[in-house]
């Protein structure tokens with residue numbers, strides 16, 4: 001891939017709100033060129049979405065519950081895990097789904113409003129999927145770091161205003 | 165007590181030295197709120213965690229005593245490997261490397277080691293603020309050779325040659341440069357190497373920004389043919405590894421020069437802080453990815469900054485390294501001091517007036533882009549608005 005495209009990916013991964021004129025100057029390209037590159041990256045499904053990392057625990061009445069569920073499944077002939085994975089990730093409650101090596105097969109991340117909402121999802125939806133053998137649910141208690149971003153106050157600029 | 169009495173207490177050398185012009189701006193800027201500072205000559209990153217952690221761990225393990233005068237041997241070995249692998253120049257960790265309290269100390273002991281009363285040291289300016297005063301305090305005479313924007317602030321051998329006298333002992337180079345960000349390539353350095361050979365001069369080469377070179381590979385002065393025996397490389401961890409507060413630098417020099425510097429260092433400082441040395445060791449062992457990450461970020465900010473300056477009508481050469489832009493403000497008709505002060509008061513953007521960096525600096529301002537993109541965008545907007553009145 002063109003190195004300018006890679007630079008753009010790094011920059012917007014850290015801050016999706018950089019404007020096109022600024023981005024163009026940062027990577028030493030024209031605005032048209034940047035627009036073209038972004039379009040191509042989107043069309044190729046390399047950029048999948050532009051999102052913000054939000055600390056919901058600071059937003060009143062918006063505190064949800066996140067659970068990580070270890071799922072053991074029987075792989076199916078011909079399609080392995082893909083088919084059962086698809087059945088699971090299509091549920092809107094599922095925020096992330098990974099195939100894992102080790103003690104279980106799928107790791108499912110669920111977000112819900114309350115613990116009971118999640119409990120209901122696991123017992124009614126997830127466990128009843130045909131090839132699911134077992135589930136183990138872990139609730140997240142506190143977010144320290146997510147997607148490379150540290151939650152909390154962050155590091156402020158402690159430098160003096162003018163220095164050699 | 166009258167001024168006269170006070171002065172009697174101070175050495176003439178100290179009295180003859182001006183306080184740093186940066187200091188005045190610091191005092192002015194720090195008395196104000198809501199300032200966007202482009203006046204900071206240090207990384208805006210906090211030291212990478214693995215380095216901080218290694219230093220904490222060294223304390224937990226009880227490494228809290230003096231180290232060898234020249235620095236812990238593991239660190240000198242790591243510096244030696246680093247110089248070989250990055251810049252293809254070999255130094256013996258036992259006799260050619262000294263760990264100092266910042267590059268600042270390295271410059272000081274370097275000058276004190278070579279200068280006799282009245283010896284001249286050529287200082288290529290605009291330059292880092294401490295060179296000329298440290299030459300003076302060592303008893304020498306700094307001889308300024310000015311560079312300017314027409315040659316991208318690169319010095320030529322001819323310019324240096326014109327300043328050479330019977331008393332010239334050494335020259336002080338710095339590339340990439342603070343405050344101009346200008347750097348020198350192999351061809352340009354070769355000319356200067358020949359000159360040094362011809363006039364039998366020592367070369368102090370401050371390469372603390374070597375890792376922050378954006379468009380060309382950095383060439384260490386001592387890697388040029390015949391130059392190792394007459395070059396003192398000054399470097400350190402402050403800039404590339406974002407470790408300014410750790411106060412850790414190093415010198416690579418031929419044995420005789422190094423042992424002279426070691427003598428001064430051992431009597432005045434004993435050794436660099438031990439816990440900082442363990443951090444630096446970790447930086448060299450595992451920190452190069454962080455250096456690369458920070459460098460990419462500075463490069464993008466440089467591109468943004470310099471292009472934006474040209475859009476708002478501020479003439480600026482493209483700095484090849486460090487994290488400073490040094491645009492010309494001449495067309496405003498103000499001195500750099502007036503410009504910086506007016507900009508600070510009217511738009512609350514702090515920059516450093518160019519004249520504090522010596523000959524060739526007047527008519528320019530130093531703007532550091534080691535700050536967040538948001539600050540850069542804001543400052544460009546404010547400076548653009550400010551310039552409209554001229």
Ligand SMILES: Cc1ncc(COP(=O)(O)O)c(C=O)c1O
Nearest residue numbers: 164266267268292342400402413
């Ligand atoms: C060119 C140059 N040399 C040396 C130094 C001092 O570095 P240290 O923090 O290692 O003393 C600086 C700091 O601004 C610098 O710009």
